[in-house]
Amino acid sequence: MSASSVAPYAQTFCRAALANIGQEYPNHPGHVLNSAADLQSPRVLHPLFYGSYDWHSCVHMHWLLVRLLCDFPSLPQMQLVWQTLDAHFTEANVAAEIAFLQQPSRATFERPYGWAWLLKLQTALIEGAKADPRIARWRDAMQPLADLIGERYLHFLPLAHYPIRAGTHGNSAFGLLFALDYAECIQHFALRKLICDKANAWFGRDRRYPAAYEPSGDDFLSGGLMEAALMLRVVDGCSYADWWDVFCPPPHDLAAWLRPVTAGDRSDPKLAHLDGLNLTRAWCWKMIVPQLPDGLQTPVHEAIAGHLAASLPHATDGDYAGTHWLASFAFLALAQH
Known part of the structure; x- marks a missing residue:
């Protein structure tokens, strides 16, 4: 970091x-x-x-x-x-x-x-x-x-045969990513193997992710980018470059991940989630950008800067609907290399 x-x-x-x-x-x-x-x-x-x-x-x-x-x-x-x-x-x-x-x-x-x-x-x-x-x-x-x-x-x-791809609290990729950090930290090999196996079963065969469907109106996570960040850590049977090549959204859809979103009313706890989406997109892009094709490097770095500019000021200044949680995601986005 x-x-x-x-x-x-x-x-x-x-x-x-x-x-x-x-x-x-x-x-x-x-x-x-x-x-x-x-x-x-x-x-x-x-x-x-x-x-x-x-x-x-x-x-x-x-x-x-x-x-x-x-x-x-x-x-x-x-x-x-x-x-x-x-x-x-x-x-x-x-x-x-x-x-x-x-x-x-x-x-x-x-x-x-x-x-x-x-x-x-x-x-x-x-x-x-x-x-x-x-x-x-x-x-x-x-x-x-x-x-x-x-x-x-x-x-x-x-027991969980299907992932939750929503960009809110139930998101499976987010839940596995932090659990993986813990499993590796304490060398809990059984938990780590279960996480890796489940991530590959859920996400390893995804094709042409429909990024244009994001965001939903109260997302604070990008389902697709969280998945991409998780698979960077656990991909099995191929290189991450090969996985990304198959997973990567088509150009028009990919553009949706490169544009910051706007929170219409930051006093609304659900709409305030969208500032979190900008911060988590920046965080996820930072995690995966070193492994992306050369042609994506410049657009992604520009997207990171744009997403931070759009929502970083609101992490600690504004309505409690956002300020009770956004600073944590701002830290993640800023501290990630």
Whole structure:
């Protein structure tokens, strides 16, 4: 990753993440109510991940703080970051999150998007502890929760015969990509093999992806580009160049991926997703561009710049519908080489 690209925004991202993880309301709970006892405040139900509008956004704002802590330890907010994360990453808080997930009807809670971000967070804590031993206490506190999510992947993936290609939280390629990071980080070979096998079964034979069908009106992920980024890591039986040659949309369709999209109303939580789409397109293009044909290099680099220009200013400035989560994707897009 390239910290230099993030540096001009690091303090702003840090302020946004700190504010978000401590903001309990407005809140969008996403769980089944098993009884009246579940009618409790977010902070009671989720003593660790109660802020940032919803559970998954709170998870990835914690990830953002960990990444900023590791990459920019001299930021003026870092003392507060240490204090905040110390208060959040406790064994008691993690135990409460696990207890919530183990209640009836919650086997599918946050599958796969929140699962993926939880494993991405734990990957950051594991890597961070290698550089700063103080992070090991957070890593160790969080490991039982990561273990539970890892087990759920191992149970779920063999049952999932078809991928979800939508550009929203259910997207299968996104869920596998971050789980793959975790599996490789801890050398969980069984999980890694399952992810690779499932990705190739789902996406390995795709032909002439219909990129002109994207985006749908509330996409924050590009189904096709997420797939292309995942296959860069797992393609089997051929080179990535060969896979791309068959997968690549026809020129008219491909042009849809090169043009930034416009969010019509950034106070609308669904329409605000489109700023996220611009950021995730830039992130995905950066991942795959070194492996693309020479003729695509210039258009893709121009597209990356255009997508960042369109939505980076809105990652931390504007309505809470976007600012409760966009900084995480802005970090991904900027930090990716």
